[in-house]
Amino acid sequence: xxxxxxxxxxxxxxxxxxxxxxxxxxxxxxxxxxxxxxxxxxxxxxxxxxxxxxxxxxxxxxxxxxxxxxxxxxxxxxxxxxxxxxxxxxxxxxxxxxxxxxxxxxxxxxxxx
Amino acid sequence: xxxxxxxxxxxxxxxxxxxxxxxxxxxxxxxxxxxxxxxxxxxxxxxxxxxxxxxxxxxxxxxxxxxxxxxxxxxxxxxxxxxxxxxxxxxxxxxxxxxxxxxxxxxxxxxxxx
Numbered sequence: 001x002x003x004x005x006x007x008x009x010x011x012x013x014x015x016x017x018x019x020x021x022x023x024x025x026x027x028x029x030x031x032x033x034x035x036x037x038x039x040x041x042x043x044x045x046x047x048x049x050x051x052x053x054x055x056x057x058x059x060x061x062x063x064x065x066x067x068x069x070x071x072x073x074x075x076x077x078x079x080x081x082x083x084x085x086x087x088x089x090x091x092x093x094x095x096x097x098x099x100x101x102x103x104x105x106x107x108x109x110x111x112x113x
Numbered sequence: 114x115x116x117x118x119x120x121x122x123x124x125x126x127x128x129x130x131x132x133x134x135x136x137x138x139x140x141x142x143x144x145x146x147x148x149x150x151x152x153x154x155x156x157x158x159x160x161x162x163x164x165x166x167x168x169x170x171x172x173x174x175x176x177x178x179x180x181x182x183x184x185x186x187x188x189x190x191x192x193x194x195x196x197x198x199x200x201x202x203x204x205x206x207x208x209x210x211x212x213x214x215x216x217x218x219x220x221x222x223x224x225x226x227x
Contacts, residue, residue: 044218089156
């Protein structure tokens with residue numbers, strides 16, 4: 001589990017603000033970088049993912065930024081909404097091993113209305 | 114698409130009892146994963162199957178844990194005997210395979226061992 005360090009542990013953001021969650025990894029073999037979102041009582045669900053050949057990917061209000069040299073990637077949530085309140089996990093993995101992902105410890109996001 | 118179905122949703126049992134958790138993956142998915150989630154250790158991969166064959170069980174904590182996948186539509190995770198430290202939420206996830214296919218998680222089984 002120490003292969004992946006996620007920060008912060010929790011985050012409170014005002015509605016309309018930007019939420020930023022960071023993930024640092026050690027294993028240079030990782031070549032797939034997803035973020036999962038989990039609501040209470042539910043299993044995690046894929047939110048957005050990036051491959052290492054690009055530095056940024058945007059899907060709606062969600063953006064992944066990837067810095068290969070620093071071995072870090074981050075999730076940005078623009079115009080944060082109360083419905084975004086959830087736990088977010090980074091979960092890098094290695095393509096060769098299918099979907100054997102290593103989950104970070106999670107970030108609890110609360111968006112205040 | 115009914116999603117990954119897990120049963121039961123909640124299980125309360127006494128220490129020493131046998132517990133069996135069940136999972137029905139999404140039809141057509143050929144890889145299945147069992148995860149355990151706790152506050153202390155987060156999400157841990159216990160075991161995963163590909164085409165019903167166990168590929169990696171290095172995450173199984175000890176011999177009290179066992180998992181089977183007798184066919185493509187059913188898997189079980191058994192704990193015998195159960196201990197209070199096994200209390201956690203156990204998730205099953207499946208994926209259609211292929212590089213970087215997303216994991217589809219069930220809603221989990223919350224296990225409490227008293």
